[in-house]
Amino acid sequence: MDPTAVGGEKPYRTAYAADVSEAKAGERVRLAGWVARRRDQGGVYFFDLRDVSGLVQVVVDPAEVPAARDLRMEYCITVEGTVRPRPAGMGNPELATGNVELAADQLEVLSRSEPLPFIIDDRSEADERLRLEYRYLDLRRPRMARNLRARSVATAAMRDVLNGRDFLEIETPTLIRSTPEGARDMLVPSRLRRGDFYALPQSPQLFKQLLMVGGVDRYYQIARCYRDEDFRSDRQLEFTQLDVEGSFWGREGVLETFEAVVAAVVERLRGVTLNLPFPRLAYAEALLRYGTDKPDLRFGMEISDLSDVFAETGFRAFSATLEAGGVIRGFNAGDRQLSRSQIDGLETRAKELGAKGLVSAVVEEGGSLRSPTTKFLSEPETTAIVKTLGGAPGDLLLLVADTARTAAQVLGQLRLDVGKPAGHDELVFLWVIDFPIFDELESGDLAPSHHPFTAPVDLIEMRERPRQAIAKAYDLVLNGSELGSGSVRIHDPEVQQEVFKILGISAEEAESRFGWFVKALRYGTPPHAGFAMGVDRLLAILQRETSIRDVIPFPKTQTGIDPMTGSPTAVDPTQLAELGIALRVGPDPEDPDREDG
């Protein structure tokens, strides 16, 4: 940073706080920033001045500089003086500039501050609602300032890698045709065509595919996307994704490119060089070994299938499950020294997650099992369990007998409950590949596992056994979070229509929803593939934040409200009339969020 380059009719500063060092002792500098802390000592005032670079201590004699008398927390000032070493023993080792101070002889208040709603430092954590209402103050906290900077650095790293590989950054439209693909579209009424609506894009998917039809060889965009979902845990109505697509490209090219992108971001933000390529795991294996398609591989506790062990069991609960086509699976949770009531807690949790029950057992010296269930198991069964799960004395073994889906879901979550490391100091990336093309819904209907534009590995298989067919799709997973997903796309219009048919979309519906897109595929569409990765989630993990809201400059609450501006708001009925719409009902007086505006 070169503060002299910032210009201005009158220089507000000649240096940044972080530049004030012992090497500058004796020099005059002018700083600009905020009063971060203030104390009086023997008639002299000390305060920390904070700017974008950091903090430095300023000392000023109010007798000499009367303006200093009025200083309050977060006043914005410019101050000039001489750099000097602090007296011996008075340094602050926690501060980069802790050995020096600025002895100020000029000070001007540029603007005052009202009393603060919360203290601006990283130690005190105000209520999030209040932080969002005063986001402009929250952003002054060093932690939030670091997050803003990290996000800028991360997106610059992404662009550097992709520009270097001759990808073009291309802006796709954000007022588009509504094409429901799962989540609800957010709508924008058209004024020039009253009664009609644009939609905000859930992703640039179809437009990036059209760019491929258009001869663009390599495309990317850091794109704003919109999903009107009922807010689960940590979602936002608008979010940002790195969106990539390439022609004459396949899975290997996509994966290698994204590994390079992610490695560059991690290198810049963490100073860590990742080992490439990332490991890969087939979807079916991920589900079997970790009970999820986004396994956290920072720890073991792999799930094993024990069904074969119990093929002839006399334990009725297990044999009934196997007869019904279910499975018996379990994992070794390690030597956890849990009390009986803690183990009961795990069982309660398993039932909440949908299991009929949980078999828990602790391995004893000699390889026997201590458990309420032990008595129902034969000795060979006990031995086989301990051997398969690698049980050592003291280890807690957890078993579930249920349908394959429930067993995976329950054991996968218990594995996380028991083993997931706190925080994100370690980073473990992996690719999950070989996803099914379709998911079977409760109704028996099929839904796209990724999206309906994903190419099958084998067309014949897709036609004949759609429930088993594998897609050319892949997900990127970091520490148990899905960062993004992609696929090789369908480039043959006939295959595209077959997929719509398998999905139960009639020819008429396909034509009205996707006709314009399928038409484009009829003009020499190249084979193409791509990927999209959520920027918010990646940043949150790399910055060790638990919520994506802490890496978004101005996020909304979980109910879509901005407490700072009060949006969304009512608008003038005449403006609605211009758009050809009217309120259908008055605002619901029972809506608990009404007061938030």
Place this chain on the structure above:
Amino acid sequence: MDPTAVGGEKPYRTAYAADVSEAKAGERVRLAGWVARRRDQGGVYFFDLRDVSGLVQVVVDPAEVPAARDLRMEYCITVEGTVRPRPAGMGNPELATGNVELAADQLEVLSRSEPLPFIIDDRSEADERLRLEYRYLDLRRPRMARNLRARSVATAAMRDVLNGRDFLEIETPTLIRSTPEGARDMLVPSRLRRGDFYALPQSPQLFKQLLMVGGVDRYYQIARCYRDEDFRSDRQLEFTQLDVEGSFWGREGVLETFEAVVAAVVERLRGVTLNLPFPRLAYAEALLRYGTDKPDLRFGMEISDLSDVFAETGFRAFSATLEAGGVIRGFNAGDRQLSRSQIDGLETRAKELGAKGLVSAVVEEGGSLRSPTTKFLSEPETTAIVKTLGGAPGDLLLLVADTARTAAQVLGQLRLDVGKPAGHDELVFLWVIDFPIFDELESGDLAPSHHPFTAPVDLIEMRERPRQAIAKAYDLVLNGSELGSGSVRIHDPEVQQEVFKILGISAEEAESRFGWFVKALRYGTPPHAGFAMGVDRLLAILQRETSIRDVIPFPKTQTGIDPMTGSPTAVDPTQLAELGIALRVGPDPEDPDREDG
């Protein structure tokens, strides 16, 4: 470009078309792309293969490669063979690869194409409506491919300059509170708070100012913005701007930074090094000398004020104008050899533009004037006109007597009609500075000349003579187009409220519309300044396009329609009900655009 890096399970190509050169003669390469032209000669087929890099001629014997028989225009293929020089005299000097060809022995059709709605080359220019309907084919034209690439290169250049100066790229929200600032907001109904609406941002103005309050020192964003205007000439509902803001910053810093940004873009796209700094012109002078606040300085024809010349005139039309407080101004249109009817055409044009009349005169040998009006002018008046306007024999002089505003407007436009160079081979940038804070409306009310957050040069002047007061505002102009504008902002909440008051915004209205923003200003807001520049317009000029639509990947028509997807469209009433809205009226059957869907 390294085609081997593109990967894929099966390489679609080992080289790009542009890589096929005489240096590769004898080598085997595999290419992928589109069949751009095809002809048969003595049983052998010749065609051009087009990919992202360019064109190369392929020659193939259908007896050897039967798949070649089926080739049609724009089929997407992969082809393998041996590079060889073309026979002597058979080269194509218009093609970079014109001295070589690929003798193909393998060819695979990756996907077929239906017959084309228009020819894909730069020579034929299809109807724009058709081009937009088949935008994916239009984008294959080399000219459009160059525009897409140029846009990506330009935004990368902008980011390089700003990242290098330690600006942070920060994403501001796009679902915001509606805060009408001129143009209409586009609205997004909220589902979680039925009856309430978000707005799409007309610019990130208030959020970037809040970032300054939040301690961000230097911000930029290449931001999507939205304006629901009645489409004038060349506007889009959504557009892109480079948005910049800095704290402890002033005009000089902003101008110097934007000059560096623009110079980098021009260097990368045109290979031209601009002379910096750009010239500056005060608003009042621009209006006087060029009749506009966005003068095209590629040519002279400066307007001169001749009012003093006619202070004592006996020419009634002039003296009446002067008595009414008007002006007499004119410019020298040069030696144009216009016929009488062409000169009459200029007079008609002047009247269309609002003038009561136009005085035209041609300078004769000896310095007299040939004109229907000459007889009313005294000899000293004639001499003074010729001298002031620098008239040489044959020069056409054009004079308007009217109010200062009308004279400027009419002469400014006539100057452009007569003198504006075609195209944009030459690039002349300038800053227009010292804008008034307020514009006076017909009603006599004041409106912000830029926006209501612009700082006055002199607070006392603003209070006492608001119609005369100058703002710390500046525009960037290129070849007569305004590229962007910026200002030093108000950072004092009391000054901000004074401005609202002068604008006739009541305290209550100010509180309800901008209260949340003015509140933020009360917490130690730093002095700050910024700028925003339209990316679409800059690109159009640098790419020598007359419409911004040609530098936007997927633009809409002037009535906001996308002929490719048919948006905007009707949506399901149940979806509207979920949003708490209903259609107020059915779609207007008289809307001429209804058929466009």
